Amino acid sequence: MSLSDELFGRGKKVMPGGVNSPVRAFGSVERNPLFIEKASGSKIYDADGNEYIDFVNSWGPLILGHCNQDIVESVKHTIINGFSFGLSTEREVLIAELICEIVPNVEMIRMVNSGTEAVMSALRLARGFTGRDKVIKFEGCYHGHCDSMLVKAGSGALTSGEPDSAGIIKATAKYTLIAEYNNLESVEKLFKENKDEIACVIVEPVAANMGVIPPKEGFLEGLRKLCDENKALLIFDEVITGFRIALGGAQEYFGVSADIVTFGKIIGGGMPVGAYGGKREIMERISPVGNVYQAGTLSGNPIAMAAGYKQLTMLRDNKDILSTINMNAEYIANEMRCIIEKYNVSAQVNQVGSLISVFFAEEEVDSYKTAVKSDKKVFSRFFNSMLDNGIYIAPSQFEAMFISFAHEGGDFKKFIEVFEKSISELR
Numbered sequence: 001m002s003l004s005d006e007l008f009g010r011g012k013k014v015m016p017g018g019v020n021s022p023v024r025a026f027g028s029v030e031r032n033p034l035f036i037e038k039a040s041g042s043k044i045y046d047a048d049g050n051e052y053i054d055f056v057n058s059w060g061p062l063i064l065g066h067c068n069q070d071i072v073e074s075v076k077h078t079i080i081n082g083f084s085f086g087l088s089t090e091r092e093v094l095i096a097e098l099i100c101e102i103v104p105n106v107e108m109i110r111m112v113n114s115g116t117e118a119v120m121s122a123l124r125l126a127r128g129f130t131g132r133d134k135v136i137k138f139e140g141c142y143h144g145h146c147d148s149m150l151v152k153a154g155s156g157a158l159t160s161g162e163p164d165s166a167g168i169i170k171a172t173a174k175y176t177l178i179a180e181y182n183n184l185e186s187v188e189k190l191f192k193e194n195k196d197e198i199a200c201v202i203v204e205p206v207a208a209n210m211g212v213i214p215p216k217e218g219f220l221e222g223l224r225k226l227c228d229e230n231k232a233l234l235i236f237d238e239v240i241t242g243f244r245i246a247l248g249g250a251q252e253y254f255g256v257s258a259d260i261v262t263f264g265k266i267i268g269g270g271m272p273v274g275a276y277g278g279k280r281e282i283m284e285r286i287s288p289v290g291n292v293y294q295a296g297t298l299s300g301n302p303i304a305m306a307a308g309y310k311q312l313t314m315l316r317d318n319k320d321i322l323s324t325i326n327m328n329a330e331y332i333a334n335e336m337r338c339i340i341e342k343y344n345v346s347a348q349v350n351q352v353g354s355l356i357s358v359f360f361a362e363e364e365v366d367s368y369k370t371a372v373k374s375d376k377k378v379f380s381r382f383f384n385s386m387l388d389n390g391i392y393i394a395p396s397q398f399e400a401m402f403i404s405f406a407h408e409g410g411d412f413k414k415f416i417e418v419f420e421k422s423i424s425e426l427r
């Protein structure tokens with residue numbers, strides 16, 4: 001028995017499913033999960049010493065790869081002066097100034113400890129600001145695990161086949177209205193049926209939790225217009241896209257403005273951080289200035305801020321980082337398409353910036369409905385073959401691959417070789 005298997009066996013006795021987050025259990029790819037010992041650059045090493053090229057990067061935060069030396073140094077330097085004070089520090093001002101400088105329409109920001117917390121707080125703020133109760137979300141989009149967002153959710157909820165969680169008060173779910181991603185009419189209809197009741201529309205500007213699905217031309221612009229016409233706020237959940245598809249995120253990439261933006265993942269450089277920001281007029285409704293209450297014992301934690309600030313500074317100061325990883329992603333996505341064509345396998349490759357998904361589906365994937373037609377059994381065979389050959393991608397059909405700045409030529413060469421082998425074996 002491998003050490004990973006043994007740890008999983010012990011873990012299962014004391015942790016539900018042996019894990020602290022569902023997708024780590026590898027249930028949908030029918031094998032025991034990995035237990036990781038350490039990582040460096042583009043590689044992770046499991047408890048048994050196996051090496052994998054990591055195309056997940058902790059689900060996105062590590063855009064510079066594992067153990068970036070500058071970030072490690074910054075954390076080390078900070079940690080010796082205290083773990084947490086429950087009082088403000090210069091670093092919190094610095095990271096807030098930096099984010100307001102690089103993200104359009106963000107004049108103020110509040111740090112929290114996860115993407116879930118950022119979304120939960122942003123929704124409260126939108127409701128407090130507008131005095132309205134209802135929110136529109138999209139089928140297959142994932143916004144963390146707060147009650148109102150676990151309705152038709154993506155990511156692990158979708159992977160497990162249960163996009164609606166048990167334990168959500170029916171009255172709560174009633175205030176979450178579900179529209180179809182890339183379908184403006186479905187949004188317009190909800191606005192008509194719930195006139196003057198909608199506080200906000202929340203969207204992943206690039207859907208990345210039902211696999212990667214780019215917004216169709218005009219979709220985000222249309223949401224902006226509908227929100228303006230109905231005096232509702234538009235929330236871009238940029239927990240994945242922020243600081244990734246462009247330095248200023250999806251607002252910069254697509255040229256569409258949001259009222260509130262939520263962040264997570266990259267913003268913490270691998271530490272547990274989330275944030276939400278927007279125009280002063282909206283953000284000053286938050287306590288202690290306004291009456292929308294939101295607080296956090298460890299929010300703005302000095303070590304987390306040190307890691308996040310260093311990573312964001314590096315992305316700002318070296319514009320080549322994002323352009324390089326975007327180019328590399330485009331290159332391997334094209335290689336993947338050629339291989340799929342060569343072996344005549346039913347599969348689609350979607351790519352936006354450094355995010356890629358391969359769907360084992362016959363038709364183009366541009367919506368939740370087309371995404372869920374993908375063949376999960378085929379994905380499972382594909383995943384297992386990739387992993388057995390040293391390539392770690394997300395253990396689910398409905399997640400993204402994340403390219404980092406630590407991935408180099410040799411990593412891509414090996415990825416493409418193993419991809420070809422794995423695809424050829426599917427026939």
Ligand SMILES: *Cc1c(COP(=O)(O)O)cnc(C)c1O
Pocket residue numbers: 113114115116117119142143144145204209237238239240264265274
């Ligand atoms: C990961 C994710 C979240 C939740 O973030 P956590 O830090 O896991 O709570 C929210 N929204 C999106 C778009 C995400 O990808």
